Amino acid sequence: MSTNYDVVVVGAGITGASVGYFLKKKGVARVLVLDRGGGPAPANTGKSAGIIRTLYTLPLMARIAKAALDLFHALPDELGRTGGFEATGFIQLIPPDWMEIIDASMTMQRSYGIETGLVDPSEYAERFPWLEPDGVAAVLFEPNSGYADPVQTTEAYADAFAAAGGEVRFRTAARGLLRDGDTINGVMLDTGPVSAGAVVNAAGPWAKFLAASAGLEMELIAVREQDTVWEVLEGRPMPTTPVGNSMEAVYLRPMGGRRWLIGRGYPKPYIEVDPYNFKVTADNDFALDLMDRMARRIPPLQGAQLIDSYAALYDVTPDWTPYFGPRAGLGGYYDACGGSGNSFKTGPILARELVDWMIDGTVADDFRQLSYDRIGEGNLFKQALGGNRG
């Protein structure tokens, strides 16, 4: 077998890049991060809307999201770069039937130090001149949240990893895992086998195929997600933050200037596709429906022009919560996938806690449940809302 590594990480999206970074930060000597794409974030991370919020009803996800938000604020100290993070705040429009769940969620979130609250309706006209408030039960505001540039953030982790002595190889596909009994001990590349003390499977929606190459099962589906970019007419009053509009099940975020990214949010139909063969452009009727929904709530969007649209993938687990950690009875293998539409913001913290588990053997009780073992044990997470609302 060729070159020995302590750890090989398959995938250089936000997950793989940050796993590599935290492994080097922990002092692991020989780490390889590889991706079949041409640079950092070549697949789903690069197409992410990049919204960073802490609104999760699942305590584990709220805790991780808070830590993730803190890390985004600290990126200049951690990596010397901002990752394109803009701490604009985040707005969620709440429908009446969510109110009870949101009230309980905010209490739980505050116990983790998250700043969140409902805006007094008397302030709507002044603070949100763009909003049609009819039927909205509440406007939730997170002052410290915002959005970031997924490619810049991933580049920042990949570059810091390389600067710390990590090896990155692009245009390099892992054709399979190498297995010796109950141990995974490397990966097969086109150039031949590469041995490793451990392999981290951060291959996103393709992780189940990598796992299957060593006879490992993985319940994971790929769901096609479409996003659109619009240019609004000059002089229109628009939000200054990303907006999750759960009244019409759409979201939007600023892209700079008059450009806005708009996509469909929870609740909506989730359609499984083949991750090796799916349509990467958005559907025409999807874009029209999207604007119709959003302009009902944000009338200044009327007349906006569609300038781009595309589709990428969510890697979705049965409980919309990721797989991170080792598996019982199997050495040298770690799952780091199944972001289920959440892992741009949470990926680096999931990576950090995974690395603590791998290298120090320390793991928080709630994090331990992220192991794929929960599927066999029937110990799934239970969400109060659903989809990637957690």
Ligand SMILES: Cc1cc2nc3c(=O)[nH]c(=O)nc-3n(C[C@H](O)[C@H](O)[C@H](O)COP(=O)(O)OP(=O)(O)OC[C@H]3O[C@@H](n4cnc5c(N)ncnc54)[C@H](O)[C@@H]3O)c2cc1C
């Ligand atoms: C349209 C859209 C909008 C989203 N919006 C948000 C949002 O607003 N906020 C948020 O937090 N999250 C959002 N998400 C989710 C988030 O982007 C993902 O959860 C996250 O980017 C997943 O990162 P990843 O590194 O785990 O996977 P990926 O980005 O899918 O990376 C996996 C990598 O593995 C590589 N790979 C796979 N198999 C192999 C192999 N055999 N050999 C070598 N390389 C391989 C692939 O090339 C790929 O680069 C969105 C996702 C989409 C699609």
